[in-house]
Amino acid sequence: MRILMVSILFFMVTIATYLVMNFMHFKYRKAFLLPILTTTVGIILVLVVFKVPYETYMLGGKWVDLFLGPAIVALAIPLYKQRELIKQNMLAILVGVVLGVFVGMTSGILFTNLVGFSEEIIYSILPKSITTPIAIQISASLGGITSLTIAFVMIAGFTGIIIGPMFMKWLRIDTTIGRGIGLGAAAHALGTSKAIEYGEEEASYSSIAMTLSALIGSIVGPVMAWILL
Amino acid sequence: MKYIKIVLQVLVLYGFVFIGNWLQDLLNVPLSGSIIGLLLLLAALSLKIYRLEWIESGAYFLLAYLPLYFIPATVGVMNYWHVFAGTGFWLIPITMISTLLTMWISSTVSQFFSRKSAEKEAELL
Numbered sequence: 001m002r003i004l005m006v007s008i009l010f011f012m013v014t015i016a017t018y019l020v021m022n023f024m025h026f027k028y029r030k031a032f033l034l035p036i037l038t039t040t041v042g043i044i045l046v047l048v049v050f051k052v053p054y055e056t057y058m059l060g061g062k063w064v065d066l067f068l069g070p071a072i073v074a075l076a077i078p079l080y081k082q083r084e085l086i087k088q089n090m091l092a093i094l095v096g097v098v099l100g101v102f103v104g105m106t107s108g109i110l111f112t113n114l115v116g117f118s119e120e121i122i123y124s125i126l127p128k129s130i131t132t133p134i135a136i137q138i139s140a141s142l143g144g145i146t147s148l149t150i151a152f153v154m155i156a157g158f159t160g161i162i163i164g165p166m167f168m169k170w171l172r173i174d175t176t177i178g179r180g181i182g183l184g185a186a187a188h189a190l191g192t193s194k195a196i197e198y199g200e201e202e203a204s205y206s207s208i209a210m211t212l213s214a215l216i217g218s219i220v221g222p223v224m225a226w227i228l229l
Numbered sequence: 230m231k232y233i234k235i236v237l238q239v240l241v242l243y244g245f246v247f248i249g250n251w252l253q254d255l256l257n258v259p260l261s262g263s264i265i266g267l268l269l270l271l272a273a274l275s276l277k278i279y280r281l282e283w284i285e286s287g288a289y290f291l292l293a294y295l296p297l298y299f300i301p302a303t304v305g306v307m308n309y310w311h312v313f314a315g316t317g318f319w320l321i322p323i324t325m326i327s328t329l330l331t332m333w334i335s336s337t338v339s340q341f342f343s344r345k346s347a348e349k350e351a352e353l354l
């Protein structure tokens with residue numbers, strides 16, 4: 001009974017905090033008020049102040065988590081509606097995503113090697129630009145720490161959605177394909193949630209970049225680790 | 230009526246996740262169950278086995294709140310403060326810089342190639 005109450009409480013807290021933060025973002029229109037960032041920080045603060053462990057929070061959190069799978073499947077809709085556009089630009093998409101995966105993994109391995117981190121950490125950081133469930137598989141197959149990989153995937157996602165829009169503006173990325181592929185290849189599903197704000201073309205480019213980099217990353221990842229380490 | 234439709238369509242989306250997970254287990258492919266589900270739904274729509282209006286309202290309902298479903302995972306970062314203490318701090322700027330490099334390459338290259346092919350088409354006309 002108590003477990004059920006706690007589950008309902010944290011389920012409601014997550015949704016309510018998100019809705020309030022979403023409203024704040026809508027009202028004040030500031031980049032740092034990004035709902036996913038403010039909600040995450042808000043909930044972590046509450047958990048730390050009341051000394052609630054993450055595992056207890058997840059009793060309710062996992063109910064929210066249940067929606068992620070069907071929402072990812074739902075990305076098939078913008079993809080389907082923009083299929084002609086995607087077919088026309090298939091070469092541009094493929095080259096962009098393949099190079100993105102390559103640069104992401106190489107730079108991750110090289111920088112961590114430079115500072116002198118252990119192989120375990122390097123394997124954990126390698127798949128950071130790839131959507132969580134696949135990143136975990138890649139990391140585990142190499143001998144990385146999966147829970148740490150989730151943290152890196154999240155940092156990559158937040159970097160992509162917070163700094164990404166300004167960064168791409170500065171780079172003069174002003175096409176729907178540039179923005180969509182950039183967000184999806186660097187910041188996976190989190191980037192795709194940002195791409196939806198831009199429009200349906202960006203959303204479909206971003207979901208195809210996310211799917212392709214998961215596919216390419218899981219094949220290329222082990223090879224890159226083998227060559228560079 | 231509108232809400233019943235949304236609930237039913239969300240359940241169908243769940244069905245695709247379920248089949249995706251089952252296939253992932255069976256074939257051991259390097260894709261998650263939900264991404265396999267996405268590809269299956271895309272195939273079903275393209276082959277006209279399943280119609281867009283049988284799924285559209287449910288799909289857009291879920292997509293409207295997409296960031297919400299990541300929150301349980303992002304809150305999980307709270308368990309890893311210790312990794313980022315001391316020299317571990319460097320892992321944060323490394324991840325950020327590497328992410329921006331990825332974004333720079335993939336967005337610039339895809340934008341360049343799509344403009345190139347658009348120009349070529351314009352020349353042909």
